[in-house]
Amino acid sequence: MHLPISDKIELNILHQNSHQAEKNKIKFNNYNLLCLNIMSSPGAGKTRLLEITLEDLSKKFHSAVLEGDMTTNLDAARLEKLNIPVVPITTGRACHLDANMVSGGLKLLEKKINPNLLDILLVENVGNLVCPAEFEIGEHFKVALLSITEGEDKPLKYPIMFREADLILITKVDLLPHLNFDINELKSNIASTNPKADVIEISSITKSGFDLWQDWISKKILKFKNN
Numbered sequence: 001m002h003l004p005i006s007d008k009i010e011l012n013i014l015h016q017n018s019h020q021a022e023k024n025k026i027k028f029n030n031y032n033l034l035c036l037n038i039m040s041s042p043g044a045g046k047t048r049l050l051e052i053t054l055e056d057l058s059k060k061f062h063s064a065v066l067e068g069d070m071t072t073n074l075d076a077a078r079l080e081k082l083n084i085p086v087v088p089i090t091t092g093r094a095c096h097l098d099a100n101m102v103s104g105g106l107k108l109l110e111k112k113i114n115p116n117l118l119d120i121l122l123v124e125n126v127g128n129l130v131c132p133a134e135f136e137i138g139e140h141f142k143v144a145l146l147s148i149t150e151g152e153d154k155p156l157k158y159p160i161m162f163r164e165a166d167l168i169l170i171t172k173v174d175l176l177p178h179l180n181f182d183i184n185e186l187k188s189n190i191a192s193t194n195p196k197a198d199v200i201e202i203s204s205i206t207k208s209g210f211d212l213w214q215d216w217i218s219k220k221i222l223k224f225k226n227n
């Protein structure tokens, strides 16, 4: 089959990325370290979610964060306040983290802490609803956030992110009373895009749903560690 040159280049890039992602995963497995890739459009609430989650999670499990942003260390600075190892990865023009960047981030993390001592590595990807889902980083699970201010149709319009996700967090549900938003329509659009994904409604304001999310992560860590 003859593919346009741009498609061939893209396939080649994705192929090389997958190769590095496999290497990253082997490293994570050797460290017995569960890696989650946290993705969403800009502002859906990834960093706020991590701030609240890590307050509790880091008391039970040794946790670290790789923090991806195109520019600035603002999010990394927010998470460093929790006294856990945080490595910022500044991607420049790239609208996603790729496996090479995560490999570089892991090397910097190794200088801060022996990853054998860690249980979980949370990777906050660059805010973008398309590209991060196309680039494996060696993660064990993908978590996609979708805030209710983004609209019910997003799983249909940006299917790759939602098709790939193991867990979809519907965020900012505290705003439901103020919006003309049909959460059942969103859930039906999620189900038609990815019937296998776990779905949790969550609010970083009221903290609703955090018990389910913390439970989801804890179970994944314990199952991974016991394998």
Ligand SMILES: Nc1nc2c(ncn2[C@@H]2O[C@H](COP(=O)(O)OP(=O)(O)OP(=O)(O)O)[C@@H](O)[C@H]2O)c(=O)[nH]1
Pocket: 040, 041, 042, 043, 044, 045, 046, 047, 048, 049, 075, 126, 127, 128, 171, 172, 173, 174, 175, 202, 203, 204, 205
């Ligand atoms: N009402 C409400 N606001 C929220 C919630 N979660 C986050 N926010 C607000 O949404 C804004 C963006 O949150 P962040 O956590 O910075 O979003 P992000 O996904 O990390 O953004 P990027 O890293 O830029 O992609 C902030 O003003 C948060 O306080 C929520 O559950 N409810």
Ligand SMILES: [Mg+2]
Pocket: 046, 047, 048, 075, 124
């Ligand atoms: Mg953020």
